[in-house]
Amino acid sequence: MNAAQQELFDLAILRVLDANRSRFGLNAEGIGHMLIGFGFGSAKPDDVVDRVDVLARKGLVEEVLKALGAANRAWRITTKGIAIVDERG
Amino acid sequence: MNKKARPDSVLKTLPADRQGAIAEYALGHTLAETVKWLRADGVHTSSSALSLFLSSYRLSQRLAHNESTVDTLLAKLQGTRPDWTAQQLHEAGQAFFSALAIDAQDADVWTATQRLTLDRDSARTRAEFEREKIDLRRQAEARSQDKLRFEREKWILESCKKILAAATDAKSREIAELNVSDEEKIKLMRQTWFADVDALEKSGEVKLPE
Numbered sequence: 001m002n003a004a005q006q007e008l009f010d011l012a013i014l015r016v017l018d019a020n021r022s023r024f025g026l027n028a029e030g031i032g033h034m035l036i037g038f039g040f041g042s043a044k045p046d047d048v049v050d051r052v053d054v055l056a057r058k059g060l061v062e063e064v065l066k067a068l069g070a071a072n073r074a075w076r077i078t079t080k081g082i083a084i085v086d087e088r089g
Numbered sequence: 090m091n092k093k094a095r096p097d098s099v100l101k102t103l104p105a106d107r108q109g110a111i112a113e114y115a116l117g118h119t120l121a122e123t124v125k126w127l128r129a130d131g132v133h134t135s136s137s138a139l140s141l142f143l144s145s146y147r148l149s150q151r152l153a154h155n156e157s158t159v160d161t162l163l164a165k166l167q168g169t170r171p172d173w174t175a176q177q178l179h180e181a182g183q184a185f186f187s188a189l190a191i192d193a194q195d196a197d198v199w200t201a202t203q204r205l206t207l208d209r210d211s212a213r214t215r216a217e218f219e220r221e222k223i224d225l226r227r228q229a230e231a232r233s234q235d236k237l238r239f240e241r242e243k244w245i246l247e248s249c250k251k252i253l254a255a256a257t258d259a260k261s262r263e264i265a266e267l268n269v270s271d272e273e274k275i276k277l278m279r280q281t282w283f284a285d286v287d288a289l290e291k292s293g294e295v296k297l298p299e
Contacts, residue, residue, distance in 0.1 A: 015141070016148065018145065019145045019146075019148035019152060020149070020152045021149055022152050022153060022155070022156035022186065023156070024156065024159070024182060024183050024187075025183065025186075025187075026152075027187040027190065027191075029190075029191050030191050033190075034148060034190070037148055038144055065183050072183070072184060072187065074187055
């Protein structure tokens with residue numbers, strides 16, 4: 001995946017998380033499946049985690065309920081992430 | 090979650106019921122048709138923007154439905170586990186929500202797989218239909234051959250019977266002793282002993298082998 005594709009992949013992850021208006025977060029497996037609706041094939045959970053961690057470091061997403069452990073990690077989009085999605089249309 | 094769409098995100102800024110109406114309309118129409126329909130109503134957008142909007146809208150609807158399901162589950166759980174704290178319930182809710190997100194997607198994958206299976210089955214059915222047609226044609230041909238074989242056997246049997254009868258018959262002896270060519274004798278013998286076969290052949294009941 002080149003830099004441009006990586007950027008689109010990250011944006012697709014943000015769009016998936018942006019669609020989640022519930023009070024719960026989405027896990028990597030769920031995000032990976034839901035990417036299908038945003039121009040990507042189903043992604044492996046590990047690939048999603050790699051990128052979500054990058055997005056979290058940028059403050060675009062945040063992890064919820066860390067106490068649940070590594071196997072049950074889940075994320076939701078931040079206000080900064082929403083701004084990026086809105087900016088990109 | 091506090092969300093605010095940019096003003097230029099045309100579709101996202103429309104009232105919720107209008108967004109729902111667009112998603113509903115798009116179910117039975119192409120993107121181009123929906124864009125045209127929106128334009129007639131004063132909403133200008135592109136097919137790609139509409140496509141993104143629809144993906145996002147439908148996913149958000151599904152996730153909202155999942156959240157509602159989790160709420161129902163949590164209410165029941167709270168009834169059986171009154172000692173659980175709000176944090177524990179929320180953690181359980183998160184686990185349910187994650188499971189539902191995967192389940193809903195699995196259901197979609199399953200549906201897509203089913204569709205593929207159906208398509209494949211349809212293709213298989215067409216192939217089987219063609220194969221069946223060929224088999225039926227072969228069976229009809231075989232039946233026709235059997236009938237022909239049966240008719241030949243019948244004809245030989247009838248012929249043998251007549252030859253046997255002719256050998257001991259005075260009329261046959263009389264024809265055999267006539268002072269005419271063999272060809273003429275055969276013709277007379279045929280007229281005498283095979284008149285019924287000729288009649289049968291004419292009627293179409295029996296087809297004599299050539």
